[in-house]
Amino acid sequence: MTATKGLEGIVATTSSISSIVDGVLTYRGYDIDDLAENATFEETAYLLWFGNLPTTPELQALRRDLSAFAPIPDQVIAQMKLFPKEVSTMAALRTAVSSLALYDPAADDMSREANEIKAVKLQAQIPTVVAALARIRKGLEPIAPKEGLTIAENFLYMLWGKQPDVVSVKALDTALVLHADHELNASTFAGRVTVATLSDIYSGVTSAIGALKGPLHGGANEAVMKMLEEIGSLDAVESYVSGKLERREKIMGFGHRVYKNGDPRAKHLMKMSRELGIMKNDTTLYDMSVKVEELITSRKGLKPNVDFYSASVYTQLGIERELFTPIFAISRVSGWTAHILEQYEDNRIIRPRAEYTGMSEQKYVPVDER
Ligand SMILES: CC(=O)SCCNC(=O)CCNC(=O)[C@H](O)C(C)(C)COP(=O)(O)OP(=O)(O)OC[C@H]1O[C@@H](n2cnc3c(N)ncnc32)[C@H](O)[C@@H]1OP(=O)(O)O
Ligand SMILES: O=C([O-])CC(=O)C(=O)O
Known part of the structure; x- marks a missing residue:
């Protein structure tokens, strides 16, 4: 038995609800x-x-x-x-x-x-x-x-x-x-x-x-906004992102287990973020997000996921x-x-196996002899 970390690539069920095929x-x-x-x-x-x-x-x-x-x-x-x-x-x-x-x-x-x-x-x-x-x-x-x-x-x-x-x-x-x-x-x-x-x-x-x-899943949208707040201005984006990458820290809202060429939902949220900024006569958050995306894409080859532009969309809607x-x-x-x-x-209990990596052949020792 060999474990696959994070179950990557494992097909765990059939489903007729939603599908991701070739990035669609x-x-x-x-x-x-x-x-x-x-x-x-x-x-x-x-x-x-x-x-x-x-x-x-x-x-x-x-x-x-x-x-x-x-x-x-x-x-x-x-x-x-x-x-x-x-x-x-x-x-x-x-x-x-x-x-x-x-x-x-x-x-x-x-x-x-x-x-x-x-x-x-x-x-x-x-x-x-x-x-x-x-x-x-x-x-x-x-x-x-x-x-x-x-x-x-x-x-x-x-x-x-x-x-x-x-x-x-x-x-x-x-x-x-x-x-x-x-x-x-x-x-x-x-x-x-x-x-x-x-x-x-x-x-x-x-x-x-x-x-x-x-934060590796839905919590990433809040983490993205926290990051944009920490960055504070368009001028500060480059040094902030460089620092994160040098420290090998993750940039929230980027990367995906399944999409390697981009999340198809991100472009809709990006467009909404831009339009909301234009309507409010202040595209700062959108501009900062675009700059982060350019840097992460060119330096790490990672694309934004659904959580990235949703942060600036919700903030521009006035949502905390x-x-x-x-x-x-x-x-x-x-x-x-x-x-x-x-x-x-069509139920069957979901119960996979684990590859055991612990100790073996242990013998019980009474508490006062340990
Ligand atoms: C709705 C959603 O859940 S969408 C995802 C929301 N989560 C995030 O935005 C959090 C940031 N992203 C990530 O942590 C990851 O990309 C995940 C959790 C989405 C996917 O994780 P995995 O499929 O396990 O990808 P994995 O972590 O193996 O990444 C592969 C490589 O890219 C790097 N990488 C992946 N995402 C990022 C990131 N956001 N920033 C910097 N590096 C990253 C990893 O460090 C790894 O590098 P290595 O091979 O040098 O170690
Ligand atoms: O599918 C995933 O791993 C995460 C994701 O994008 C979502 O839940 O919308």
């Missing part, structure tokens, strides 16, 4: 470029769960369900108010989502129908949780979701306490489409491993949130850094739950 990302056979330009996030989530783009009545029904499920239990709001203010929003989200299960009487109902409902419910409730956590952290009262708004619209409404502008809603909606699914990424794999024991969907999503939080990875979760819960439903459909 598709959801259910639709190119991500097509979806990013044309689909709404609600249509995308429907596509991931049910395998086809919704008809108008199907989309209306989904939007009604999302609105109906969006409020969260008062008990969970009360708990969130007790969380220490200084913890990361991802840590708080992980606990809050785990708590949501305690107030869902169908949490352990393993029927397909119940699990589909819970997938929609989690999709509806996670934006409400994230917006509430953001407000509580600032000492503000959470705002209840408003009926009839899209997920992107409702999230910004609950965050800001006012009707968001169309440009911000459209930008966030496109970002949600781009982040919705990505084959067997670490958080989706974590979710699938958890439910393959026939544990419940909330446990799967809680595991996935824990995996997404790390601590919410970047939670926003990733708001989107990716659609993919996680689609994968969890797929795992339940």
Whole structure:
């Protein structure tokens, strides 16, 4: 038995949800470029769960369900108010989502129908949780979701306490489409491993949130913004990047296990970052990001991934850094739950082997003789 570090190149399951072939990302056979330009996030989530783009009545029904499920239990709001203010929003989200299960009487109902409902419910409730956590952290009262708004619209409404502008809603909606699914990424794999024991969907999503939080995965978008803040100005980019490379430190938002010639989602976020900068008459963040990209590409041959330009997009929308990875979760819960439903459909426990490298032939020695 020989281990493959990081399971690189190992095909661990079949899946009909999303694919990456020759650098092209598709959801259910639709190119991500097509979806990013044309689909709404609600249509995308429907596509991931049910395998086809919704008809108008199907989309209306989904939007009604999302609105109906969006409020969260008062008990969970009360708990969130007790969380220490200084913890990361991802840590708080992980606990809050785990708590949501305690107030869902169908949490352990393993029927397909119940699990589909819970997938929609989690999709509806996670934006409400994230917006509430953001407000509580600032000492503000959470705002209840408003009926009839899209997920992107409702999230910004609950965050800001006012009707968001169309440009911000459209930008966030496109970002949600781009982040919705990505084959067997670490958080989706974590979710699938958890439910393959026939544990419940909330446990799967809680595991996935824990995996997404790390800076080598979803947490990289917050790390990118931290880096841009540390750099501070366009003039300082070159010396900052050179220093990092000399110290052999990673530059967050670059590199990818699967894409070696660039992440197809990055160009959409780059364009959005530029357009938002132009609209605000201040392209500093965009210009700094482009300069970082030029340096890393020429010196290391690495290309930006989905997390790199999302940082400047969200900042230019006026969203604080601590919410970047939670926003990733708001989107990716659609993919996680689609994968969890797929795992339940044809389940086998996921239990690989480890190549043992420890000591052997040890004999027990009583404690007072050691
Ligand atoms: C949504 C997402 O999860 S997208 C990824 C988000 N994560 C990041 O942006 C964090 C920065 N990037 C990375 O850490 C990695 O590129 C990962 C985690 C994405 C992929 O990891 P792996 O597939 O294991 O790539 P690996 O770490 O083996 O990289 C290969 C080589 O490129 C280097 N490298 C990879 N990424 C970077 C980076 N961002 N900065 C500097 N060097 C890098 C590695 O040090 C390694 O060099 P070596 O062969 O001299 O040791
Ligand atoms: O697929 C991966 O390894 C990481 C990634 O880009 C994602 O989850 O969107």
